[in-house]
Amino acid sequence: xxxxxxxxxxxxxxxxxxxxxxxxxxxxxxxxxxxxxxxxxxxxxxxxxxxxxxxxxxxxxxxxxxxxxxxxxxxxxxxxxxxxxxxxxxxxxxxxxxxxxxxxxxxxxxxxxxxxxxxxxxxxxxxxxxxxxxxxxxxxxxxxxxxxxxxxxxxxxxxxxxxxxxxxxxxxxxxxxxxxxxxxxxxxxxxxxxxxxxxxxxxxxxxxxxxxxxxxxxxxxxxxx
Numbered sequence: 001x002x003x004x005x006x007x008x009x010x011x012x013x014x015x016x017x018x019x020x021x022x023x024x025x026x027x028x029x030x031x032x033x034x035x036x037x038x039x040x041x042x043x044x045x046x047x048x049x050x051x052x053x054x055x056x057x058x059x060x061x062x063x064x065x066x067x068x069x070x071x072x073x074x075x076x077x078x079x080x081x082x083x084x085x086x087x088x089x090x091x092x093x094x095x096x097x098x099x100x101x102x103x104x105x106x107x108x109x110x111x112x113x114x115x116x117x118x119x120x121x122x123x124x125x126x127x128x129x130x131x132x133x134x135x136x137x138x139x140x141x142x143x144x145x146x147x148x149x150x151x152x153x154x155x156x157x158x159x160x161x162x163x164x165x166x167x168x169x170x171x172x173x174x175x176x177x178x179x180x181x182x183x184x185x186x187x188x189x190x191x192x193x194x195x196x197x198x199x200x201x202x203x204x205x206x207x208x209x210x211x212x213x214x215x216x217x218x219x220x221x222x223x224x225x
Contacts, residue, residue: 008214012090013170014177015207016126016140019200021181022188023101023119024141026196029189030108036116037123038142039065060113067117071100071124079129091215093129094208097122101201108194119197126204143178146171 020037027036035041042064049057075093100122108115127141139145150171153163181200188196 008211010170010173012207012211013140014173015203017174017177018181018184019203019207020123020126020141021178021183022185022200023123023181023197025182025185026108026189026194027116027119029186030116030194034061034064034116036064036068036120037127038144039068040142040144042068060116063113063117064120067120068124068127071121071126072128073124074121075125075128090129091208091212093125094204094211097125098201098205098208100125101197101204105194105197108197115194122204140174140178143175146175 024035024037027034034045042061046058046061046065049061074096078089078092078096100118104115104118104122106115107118123141127139150168153168156163185196185200188199192198
């Protein structure tokens with residue numbers, strides 16, 4: 001038993017997780033040393049900043065959270081459904097994400113907070129786009145839920161219960177791809193600095209083009225050509 005996933009979902013999930021890993025490590029290594037692909041740590045830091053009376057940091061963190069939220073909102077407006085399905089306008093969302101990441105580079109290099117805001121918006125777009133498939137959550141910009149799912153499956157296995165093997169495989173794929181993205185991003189950052197973000201921007205654009213071509217091919221075949 002387990003979810004049945006077409007090849008394009010596996011490839012897309014792995015590619016987007018790798019991209020998110022690269023973006024996040026640049027955020028950590030950059031001038032603010034802050035994650036941009038998820039909001040758990042951001043919210044914790046916001047609580048600490050408010051307690052310490054650090055107004056600048058508080059507004060910065062609020063801006064990152066709102067940017068992520070706005071990215072997810074735009075994704076919802078474009079795609080209009082949280083369930084992954086071939087034929088929806090994921091290519092448009094990926095093109096916007098690529099543009100946001102590329103635009104963030106000069107802002108990061110000038111030390112402007114807008115760089116982090118654009119990167120966070122790009123991650124919000126991506127995370128909202130890759131939400132569910134066949135009732136299974138697919139998150140490519142953070143890993144907490146994936147580790148939780150694997151832990152639950154391990155507990156079930158120890159009890160002799162049946163486990164969703166494909167779900168576990170998907171979780172492992174996303175985790176490994178995110179880690180690979182982080183390793184690659186950290187290595188490239190030592191040479192390229194913030195220009196490292198041009199690479200995930202390019203990869204996002206290529207993924208979007210590949211998806212669009214695949215979708216058009218499937219539609220062409222469905223028409224009986």
